[in-house]
Amino acid sequence: xxxxxxxxxxxxxxxxxxxxxxxxxxxxxxxxxxxxxxxxxxxxxxxxxxxxxxxxxxxxxxxxxxxxxxxxxxxxxxxxxxxxxxxxxxxxxxxxxxxxxxxxxxxxxxxxxxxxxxxxxxxxxxxxxxxxxxxxxxxxxxxxxxxxxxxxx
Amino acid sequence: xxxxxxxxxxxxxxxxxxxxxxxxxxxxxxxxxxxxxxxxxxxxxxxxxxxxxxxxxxxxxxxxxxxxxxxxxxxxxxxxxxxxxxxxxxxxxxxxxxxxxxxxxxxxxxxxxxxxxxxxxxxxxxxxxxxxxxxxxxxxxxxxxxxxxxxxxxxxxxxxxxxxxxxxxxxxxxxxxxxxxxxxxxxxxxxxxxxxxxxxxxxxxxxxxxxxxxxxxxxxxxxxxxxxxxxxxxxxxxxxxxxxxxxxxxxxxxxxxxxxxxxxxxxxxxxxxxxxxxxxxxxxxxxxxxxxxxxxxxxxxxxxxxxxxxxxxxxxxxxxxxxxxxxxxxxxxxxxxxxxxxxxxxxxxxxxxxxxxxxxxxxxxxxxxxxxxxxxxxxxxxxxxxxxxxxxxxxxxxxxxxxxxxxxxxxxxxxxxxxxxxxxxxxxxxxxxxxxxxxxxxxxxxxxxxxxxxxxxxxxxxxxxxxxxxxxxxxxxxxxxxxxxxxxxxxxxxxxxxxxxxxxxxxxxxxxxxxxxxxxxxxxxxxxxxxxxxxxxxxxxxxxxxxxxxxxxxxxxxxxxxxxxxxxxxxxxxxxxxxxxxxxxxxxxxxxxxxxxxxxxxxxxxxxxxxxxxxxxxxxxxxxxxxxxxxxxxxxxxxxxxxxxxxxxxxxxxxxxxxxxxxxxxxxxxxxxxxxxx
Ligand code: FES
Ligand code: FES
Numbered sequence: 001x002x003x004x005x006x007x008x009x010x011x012x013x014x015x016x017x018x019x020x021x022x023x024x025x026x027x028x029x030x031x032x033x034x035x036x037x038x039x040x041x042x043x044x045x046x047x048x049x050x051x052x053x054x055x056x057x058x059x060x061x062x063x064x065x066x067x068x069x070x071x072x073x074x075x076x077x078x079x080x081x082x083x084x085x086x087x088x089x090x091x092x093x094x095x096x097x098x099x100x101x102x103x104x105x106x107x108x109x110x111x112x113x114x115x116x117x118x119x120x121x122x123x124x125x126x127x128x129x130x131x132x133x134x135x136x137x138x139x140x141x142x143x144x145x146x147x148x149x150x151x152x153x
Numbered sequence: 154x155x156x157x158x159x160x161x162x163x164x165x166x167x168x169x170x171x172x173x174x175x176x177x178x179x180x181x182x183x184x185x186x187x188x189x190x191x192x193x194x195x196x197x198x199x200x201x202x203x204x205x206x207x208x209x210x211x212x213x214x215x216x217x218x219x220x221x222x223x224x225x226x227x228x229x230x231x232x233x234x235x236x237x238x239x240x241x242x243x244x245x246x247x248x249x250x251x252x253x254x255x256x257x258x259x260x261x262x263x264x265x266x267x268x269x270x271x272x273x274x275x276x277x278x279x280x281x282x283x284x285x286x287x288x289x290x291x292x293x294x295x296x297x298x299x300x301x302x303x304x305x306x307x308x309x310x311x312x313x314x315x316x317x318x319x320x321x322x323x324x325x326x327x328x329x330x331x332x333x334x335x336x337x338x339x340x341x342x343x344x345x346x347x348x349x350x351x352x353x354x355x356x357x358x359x360x361x362x363x364x365x366x367x368x369x370x371x372x373x374x375x376x377x378x379x380x381x382x383x384x385x386x387x388x389x390x391x392x393x394x395x396x397x398x399x400x401x402x403x404x405x406x407x408x409x410x411x412x413x414x415x416x417x418x419x420x421x422x423x424x425x426x427x428x429x430x431x432x433x434x435x436x437x438x439x440x441x442x443x444x445x446x447x448x449x450x451x452x453x454x455x456x457x458x459x460x461x462x463x464x465x466x467x468x469x470x471x472x473x474x475x476x477x478x479x480x481x482x483x484x485x486x487x488x489x490x491x492x493x494x495x496x497x498x499x500x501x502x503x504x505x506x507x508x509x510x511x512x513x514x515x516x517x518x519x520x521x522x523x524x525x526x527x528x529x530x531x532x533x534x535x536x537x538x539x540x541x542x543x544x545x546x547x548x549x550x551x552x553x554x555x556x557x558x559x560x561x562x563x564x565x566x567x568x569x570x571x572x573x574x575x576x577x578x579x580x581x582x583x584x585x586x587x588x589x590x591x592x593x594x595x596x597x598x599x600x601x602x603x604x605x606x607x608x609x610x611x612x613x614x615x616x617x618x619x620x621x622x623x624x625x626x627x628x629x630x631x632x633x634x635x636x637x638x639x640x641x642x643x644x645x646x647x648x649x650x651x652x653x654x655x656x657x658x659x660x661x662x663x664x665x666x667x668x669x670x671x672x673x674x675x676x677x678x679x680x681x682x683x684x685x686x687x688x689x690x691x692x693x694x695x696x697x698x699x700x701x702x703x704x705x706x707x708x709x710x711x712x713x714x715x716x717x718x719x720x721x722x723x724x725x726x727x728x729x730x731x732x733x734x735x736x737x738x739x740x741x742x743x744x745x746x747x748x749x750x751x752x753x754x755x756x757x758x759x760x761x762x763x764x765x766x767x768x769x770x771x772x773x774x775x776x777x778x779x780x781x782x783x784x785x786x787x788x789x790x791x792x793x794x795x796x797x798x799x800x801x802x803x804x805x806x807x808x809x810x811x812x813x814x815x816x817x818x819x820x821x822x823x824x825x826x827x828x829x830x831x
Contacts, residue, residue: 015367019369020369023372027367027369032314032316032320033313033314033316035438036320036368036438037437037438037439037520038520039519039520040762040763042762042764043520045438072314073313073314082312086313089308089312090304090308090312093302093305093308093733095305096182096733096734096737097179097311097436097437097485097486097489098180098308098311099180099311099438102314105312124771124772125772127771128770128771128772131437132771133435133436133437133487134180134737134741135738135740135744135769136736136740137774138774138777140771
């Protein structure tokens with residue numbers, strides 16, 4: 001049994017401690033908003049916040065999350081609310097297939113928590129571990145800058 | 154109970170109008186655009202229209218969602234079906250109220266005559282004439298949604314992280330499957346050690362798979378299976394450093410695109426050769442499918458295929474089933490840019506589910522399988538030559554392009570064309586890739602015919618009829634390469650003549666829409682400044698017009714700072730949707746142009762992950778500016794593939810303009826630039 005907090009709720013995971021956190025979240029916990037893209041820590045689709053830091057859940061074993069705080073895309077904002085980054089992505093229509101977006105929004109939320117006034121360069125740097133194949137990068141950057149304005153207000 | 158008014162439209166008692174379009178969402182936003190068309194033709198509120206994913210059991214067969222044709226092809230019949238539904242309901246209202254149908258209006262889903270009102274839900278119940286026989290409502294319905302930037306209908310789910318992708322599908326009792334692909338394309342299973350009892354192995358010839366109770370269990374099982382298998386391997390691939398020779402070696406099918414009579418005129422001859430490597434789809438999600446065999450022998454399949462009906466036929470053939478016993482339903486996947494692994498993984502799921510004791514099986518490929526086994530866009534090479542007059546204008550043009558074919562979709566050429574089929578005990582080998590016919594816009598020769606008014610042009614395609622590397626449709630097919638080659642060469646001709654590349658093009662171009670698009674892009678980009686590059690094409694010769702201007706930074710590494718594009722797609726259904734498609738196409742084309750190349754040795758594909766097949770990152774992505782040149786009275790054409798070729802050419806031409814290095818072989822990497830300097 002592994003104890004951890006997921007989206008603010010204390011949980012006990014029964015999967016083998018060596019199981020990738022991604023599989024625990026998507027499988028055992030039914031939180032499918034976190035995506036599998038590569039399993040190689042190379043695309044960012046599976047990013048979650050671990051104690052506030054974006055990490056690749058595909059290569060993070062459950063045991064590493066023991067006693068720690070995990071936040072997934074479903075928990076970026078309380079209940080049915082949207083995090084300002086999520087709202088800004090919708091406002092800017094910064095998505096095509098949307099498969100990359102969960103991980104991107106997790107990276108962006110971590111950035112804004114750390115630095116509520118990032119400039120464009122900081123946003124780009126914070127998202128550089130996330131891949132998007134549909135090419136919505138510039139819309140995403142615009143959206144995150146816009147969300148920063150909201151967060152700062 | 155929903156009232157089924159046509160094959161495409163049914164109306165529920167709650168007033169929700171379900172529309173099955175037969176086209177599928179590939180991340181391009183087509184369902185939103187079709188919902189706009191449907192809502193306007195119905196006179197309905199967009200919020201009451203629900204788009205239903207394509208399916209073989211209870212949806213129209215509209216073939217593939219491909220070729221930038223969805224709005225052009227699916228729009229008109231959908232509009233007509235919806236207009237008939239509107240007319241039938243209006244007629245019912247008129248009958249009820251004792252007025253003439255002409256006195257009934259409909260707005261936002263409400264029918265009205267004077268003070269009398271009725272809804273779709275009220276009227277649909279009573280419509281008893283077959284709607285197909287009702288004449289479509291006359292006059293154009295009010296355009297409320299068409300032409301406006303309606304937000305994407307699928308995005309809220311995706312932004313909130315709600316289950317929506319096929320990867321999230323969970324059928325009751327579902328098992329998870331993995332396939333152990335051979336280590337290389339020519340490999341055959343030599344030996345399989347007896348699997349331990351707790352390992353649920355499925356084997357058919359060289360096809361090997363395992364089942365597990367969870368994703369993680371399936372992954373672990375796959376690791377154990379890998380250690381039990383021994384393979385016979387052979388070298389079957391060409392030399393990646395000699396693709397030019399490989400593509401020219403034949404055997405070929407010769408494709409006459411433009412045939413010129415007589416001898417070319419005299420004058421100075423200028424010539425050049427261009428190439429592109431094999432390219433991968435490299436979707437951000439690996440391919441995925443689910444399948445369930447029922448006790449009565451029927452098969453249900455969930456897929457992100459571009460063509461559920463074609464896939465159904467291919468599956469039925471490999472599995473020896475009657476097509477009527479196979480149901481194939483679309484569920485959204487990640488971005489699809491052509492014929493990727495979506496169809497292949499559906500067969501994997503069906504083969505694994507056949508051995509699962511009736512439990513459904515959900516299969517997801519690995520990143521490595523996705524990058525090494527899905528079909529590639531073919532490598533290509535082209536020779537261009539021109540005879541020019543004293544002013545440097547073209548008197549005669551000659552173009553020859555060599556390529557593997559660009560289509561090997563399911564059922565193409567009479568074969569199922571599914572990957573696992575080739576590995577079965579009784580194999581269904583996949584054939585060589587072919588090309589679409591001229592009326593479908595060619596394949597290897599797509600956009601090989603120049604749009605310019607050359608007095609004489611000879612254009613020939615040469616398609617390899619043996620294809621050791623599996624190739625099929627990738628966004629824009631041969632157009633990416635052909636436009637890159639033609640538009641690079643136009644630049645070379647302009648520079649040789651000491652003329653401005655934009656003016657040089659305009660001097661050879663009479664099509665007014667083409668001229669307008671070129672000028673708009675140039676003006677918006679501030680043409681005339683040093684270092685800019687331009688590229689232009691009309692996709693397929695009859696699709697969207699698109700011109701691109703690139704602004705770059707280059708020393709040995711090229712960075713694209715800004716792309717300015719002008720595009721004319723005729724009537725625009727959703728302006729922001731078109732912009733998003735053009736922006737995305739431009740960014741992806743930048744990635745192809747600067748970074749991408751499928752790597753292989755003589756035995757296996759070696760670009761297996763994001764390090765060995767790098768794609769453009771946030772820090773490398775250019776700003777993209779899109780100018781829409783509106784022609785509201787001209788029929789809509791698709792926008793998804795229009796930017797690919799023009800962007801490649803614009804970047805290459807900007808490199809030449811900035812650092813005076815002409816790179817003719819893609820991708821334009823540091824090595825390519827050093828190589829071109831010689
Ligand atoms: S899936 Fe974890 S980084 Fe790609
Ligand atoms: S929107 Fe499709 S990968 Fe980013």
